[in-house]
Amino acid sequence: MGKNPLTRADIIKTLVDALKPIDYVLAFWEGGAAAFNRVDEWSDIDLYLVVADEKVDETFLAVEEALKSLSPIQQKHTVVHPEPGLFQAFYRLEDANKFLLIDLAVMTLSNPDKFLEPEIHGEAMFYFNKSKEIKAPALDKKAMITKLVKRLEQLKARFNMFNSFIQKEINRGNHVEAIDLYHVLILGALVTVLRIKHSPVHYDFKTRYVHYELPAEITEKLKELYFVANEDELQEKYDEASKLFRKITSELTQASIEKLVQST
DSSP: OOOOOOOHHHHHHHHHHHHTTOTTEEEEEEOGGGGGTOOOTTOOEEEEEEEOGGGHHHHHHHHHHHHHHHSOEEEEEEEOOSSTTEEEEEEEETTSOTTOOEEEEEEETTOSOOSOOHHHHOOOEEEEEOOTTOOOOOOOHHHHHHHHHHHHHHHHHHHHHHTHHHHHHHHHTOHHHHHHHIIIIIIHHHHHHHHHHHOGGGTTSTTTTHHHHSOHHHHHHHHHHHOOOSHHHHHHHHHHHHHHHHHHHHHOOHHHHHHHHHTO
16 A cells, blocks of 8 residues: 655644754744635645745755655756845655645845735744744835835736737737737736735735635636637627726726725
């Protein structure tokens, strides 16, 4: 008989046992689905570490040694972030099911953004925290309002400039190009403005969590707009999505955005 696949608890306990004694590893917590109490059988593991600034490479080595004590690492995928002090890698373990990926973010202590605002990132599940400097900050609502107003204006300007590109490719019969532009230029923008209206702190989360955070009738409408059966439906849904985008953006003002954020 084969051995049982690794569980979340197996992986987390092994990492805690390996990392907690290391003096330069300052904090370890879980975010993602766990922070929003949404863990199910398909959830991956979103893990965060804060370490001394000069110890990032050593930390990844320590993590990988701990993981190898449980299972061979089948695959590692590194994500490069432009901001300093943030490093990320995904791990797939040979002895875990295919959904149980490990999404690991390693942050330096000097990195000002620790992704801990509960309004945005949920209630972090700390496994250890050795530093008084690492704590959940209050949401900067003024900065959030500024970001939302700026993003709304950018989306409106982009829509006004490039909306006709979809119609142009439909007219040409270039439906592959048209449907790609429809998803990128229209539906992407529509999802963002709907999030500004209904879940403003997650305005930049794209489609992530929409089923939990947008009204059911809105997610049903998005499902209708995303699934296009043929060329005729593309024209109809492009027109409908464009109309909905204009409606939502006409309802969003700086005053309404301020009210939405202040009520968060």
